[in-house]
Amino acid sequence: MLVFEFKAYGKSAQLIAVDEAIRTAKFIRNSCIRLWMDVKGIGKNDLQKYCAVLAANFPFADELNSMARQASAERAWSSISHFYDNCKKGVSGKKGFPKFQKDCRSVEYKTSGWKLADDRKSITFTDKKGIGRLKLKGTRDLHLYQIKQIKRVRLVKRADGVYAQFCVDINRSEDIEPTGNTVGLDVGLKEYYTDSEGVMVENPKFLCKGERILKRLQRRVSKKVKGSKNRGKARQVLGKRHLKISRQRKDHAVKLARCVVQSNDLIAYEDLRIKNLVKNHCLAKSINDASWYQFRIWIEYFGKVFKRVTVAVNPQYTSSDCSSCSEVVKKTLSTRTHACNCGCVMDRDKNAARNILSRGLGTVGHIGTFALDTSATLSASASNAWGDETSTPVGENLLEQVIS
Structure with a gap:
C-alpha cells in the first residue's frame, strides 16, 4: 500500500466543511468507544451497525458518507483490538485502554463519497457535508494508477492547510545490483x-537549532488573550514551525x-x-x-x-x-x-x-x-x-x- 499526498486548495466555506466532517468522524469514533464501554461483548460488526443508528438519530452524522462513518468505527475498533492484544501478550505497565479522542485532524473515505477528475488535478466529495471540489497540487502522477486501485482517501488538516492522501493498493519493489557489502x-x-x-x-539536531525561534513564538502565544483571533493566529505560526x-x-x-x-x-x-x-x-x-x-x-x-x-x-x-x-x-x-x-x-x-x-x-x-x-x-x-x-x-x- 502506497500513500500519495497532495495539498488541497478550496474556498473558506469548503475548509469549514472539512472541519465539520472531521468533527463528525471524531463524534462517531468516540460514540463507538462509549458503546464498547457500556455494553459487554461488542464486536467489530456491532460497531459497524451502530453507525447506521447514529446516522438515524443525528442529522449531522447522516450528512457524512456511510463508508466514512464505517472508517471511523474501524478506527475505534483498532484501538480496542490493540488493547486486547496488549492484554493477551501480558505487556507490562499500561495496556493502552481506549480513550476518547480530543483532537482529531483527519477524516477517511473508502471507495465512495468522492470522485477524482479526469485530469487527476482535483477531487470532488459528493456527500452532504458540502466540501465540494478541491484542487490538488503535488508531485505524484495519479495517472499511473487506476481508480479501483485507490482504496482510501483521507483529508488531513495540518498547521499549513488541508492535505488529501490517496492510499493506492500496490506493492513497491525495485531491483538493484548487489554490492557485496x-x-x-x-x-x-x-x-x-x-x-x-x-x-x-x-x-542534525533540528529541534536544538530551531528551539530559539520556538521559544519566541511560544512566548508570543502566551501573551495573547485566550480565545482571541490573535492567539489563534499565533498558535498557527507556532504550529507551522513545529x-x-x-x-x-x-x-x-x-x-x-x-x-x-x-x-x-x-x-x-x-x-x-x-x-x-x-x-x-x-x-x-x-x-x-x-x-x-x-x-x-x-x-x-x-x-x-x-x-x-x-x-x-x-x-x-x-x-x-x-x-x-x-x-x-x-x-x-x-x-x-x-x-x-x-x-x-x-x-x-x-x-x-x-x-x-x-x-x-x-x-x-x-x-x-x-x-x-x-x-x-x-x-x-x-x-x-x-x-x-x-x-x-x-x-x-x-x-x-x-x-x-
Whole structure:
C-alpha cells in the first residue's frame, strides 16, 4: 500500500466543511468507544451497525458518507483490538485502554463519497457535508494508477492547510545490483550513527537549532488573550514551525536510510526500546530529536523495497565487548575510546558497530568477519535476499523470514 499526498486548495466555506466532517468522524469514533464501554461483548460488526443508528438519530452524522462513518468505527475498533492484544501478550505497565479522542485532524473515505477528475488535478466529495471540489497540487502522477486501485482517501488538516492522501493498493519493489557489502550501525547523540567501517554521520539536531525561534513564538502565544483571533493566529505560526522541524526529521531519515540500504546487502542495527530510553529526563529531548525509531522504520521499509536483509540485534554489551577478542572492557559514558588489553584501540561507537555487525552476521548463519571482500558466501546469499516487513531479532531463524 502506497500513500500519495497532495495539498488541497478550496474556498473558506469548503475548509469549514472539512472541519465539520472531521468533527463528525471524531463524534462517531468516540460514540463507538462509549458503546464498547457500556455494553459487554461488542464486536467489530456491532460497531459497524451502530453507525447506521447514529446516522438515524443525528442529522449531522447522516450528512457524512456511510463508508466514512464505517472508517471511523474501524478506527475505534483498532484501538480496542490493540488493547486486547496488549492484554493477551501480558505487556507490562499500561495496556493502552481506549480513550476518547480530543483532537482529531483527519477524516477517511473508502471507495465512495468522492470522485477524482479526469485530469487527476482535483477531487470532488459528493456527500452532504458540502466540501465540494478541491484542487490538488503535488508531485505524484495519479495517472499511473487506476481508480479501483485507490482504496482510501483521507483529508488531513495540518498547521499549513488541508492535505488529501490517496492510499493506492500496490506493492513497491525495485531491483538493484548487489554490492557485496555489509554494515553495522550504532546510533548516538553526538553522531547520528557510526558504522562498522568508522564512517560517522553528523546528528542534525533540528529541534536544538530551531528551539530559539520556538521559544519566541511560544512566548508570543502566551501573551495573547485566550480565545482571541490573535492567539489563534499565533498558535498557527507556532504550529507551522513545529511542522517544519517534523518534516526536516523525516526527510533526513528517509534519505539517509535509502542511501544505507542501497549501498549494502545486509544492514545490522540495534533493537532499541525508545520508550524506555526517554524515561531519562536529562536525555529525553535529545533522543526524541534524533528520531532513531523513524530511521529504523525506513531502513526496514527500503530493505523490503530493494530486497536487502535487515537485522535488529540486541544492543546489550555492544559498547563494552571488544570487537577483536570479545573481552569485556567496562567504560563510562564519558569514555569515548575503546582500549583493550589485546591492543585494539578505536572509537567507542565504531567498536559497538562492529559488534552489532558480528551479531547480525551470526544471526544469518555466517561467520562474522570484517574482511568483507572475502565473504563471498554472504554476498551471494544477501544479494538475492528479500528484506522482510519487520527486522530479524537475534535468535530467530532468518530462513523463515527471508527468501533466499
